[in-house]
């Protein structure tokens with residue numbers, strides 16, 4: 001039986017990956033920060049030496065994009081040094097690494113979807129540390145890693161845009177949402193399934209992108225959420241990002257191309273609208289059931 005070690009087991013991706021791995025008959029060592037602090041290289045080495053996983057799914061990250069601007073060393077510890085330690089331990093003990101990265105490694109000023117080999121150019125601390133993590137993983141484990149860049153991930157249980165919109169729909173009559181940032185909304189359940197497929201296959205090492213198909217602005221995504229939960233989408237109005245100054249610059253246009261993913265023989269992602277409809281239908285069913 002194959003053994004996977006999952007870091008960040010209570011984050012969005014970790015939470016959704018665990019049941020899929022169990023259903024696939026994979027033996028899982030699930031670790032939250034309390035069991036494995038990715039920022040502690042000795043803990044990383046000890047955990048991998050003990051369990052000798054066939055695959056590590058690194059679902060842990062420092063994901064607080066704005067906080068990272070004033071804490072780049074803290075973000076670097078989790079986003080670069082952590083995965084570097086995992087890759088180095090796997091180089092010693094065997095096993096492959098599935099490492100998750102982000103569209104923030106790009107400058108976000110594109111007009112065509114970013115391919116896996118497009119020039120990188122992060123504009124903030126989070127993106128810089130994630131890029132450094134990608135490079136460290138590839139260096140330490142050249143033939144046994146996958147870096148999978150994704151974007152605009154929603155589905156919970158941690159904070160995410162879609163949950164925020166469903167909450168604001170209950171709390172406010174109208175709201176304004178930025179219409180000048182374009183990206184690839186991605187349901188975490190689809191991402192988790194995709195990573196399990198990748199980890200069970202024999203795709204050569206390297207960098208891939210996985211996002212749901214299509215593109216949207218945050219405003220378009222918010223309107224789609226309202227429509228799907230039966231609220232009037234006109235209650236959401238568009239605004240420029242200048243109206244919401246944030247410490248970290250957001251990518252203006254950072255749609256990711258999944259051409260390499262499909263070319264590798266992996267299942268093509270479905271349109272983001274279909275994934276969002278299923279995500280919100282699941283939530284309605286859960287609410288109706290009193291959970």
Ligand SMILES: NC(=O)c1ccc[n+]([C@@H]2O[C@H](COP(=O)([O-])OP(=O)(O)OC[C@H]3O[C@@H](n4cnc5c(N)ncnc54)[C@H](OP(=O)(O)O)[C@@H]3O)[C@@H](O)[C@H]2O)c1
Pocket residue numbers: 007008009010011012013014032033034036037038039058059060061062063078100101102103130150151152153154158159
């Ligand atoms: N969310 C997005 O929109 C998005 C977009 C592009 C890429 N990504 C990437 O996708 C991956 C998964 O993101 P996500 O949305 O699932 O993130 P998330 O919900 O914020 O989960 C991150 C997890 O990492 C854990 N963590 C933080 N520091 C740790 C440490 N020192 N040791 C061990 N665990 C630690 C967190 O634990 P605590 O609960 O203890 O803090 C949390 O469980 C990340 O690599 C992220 O960079 C996410």
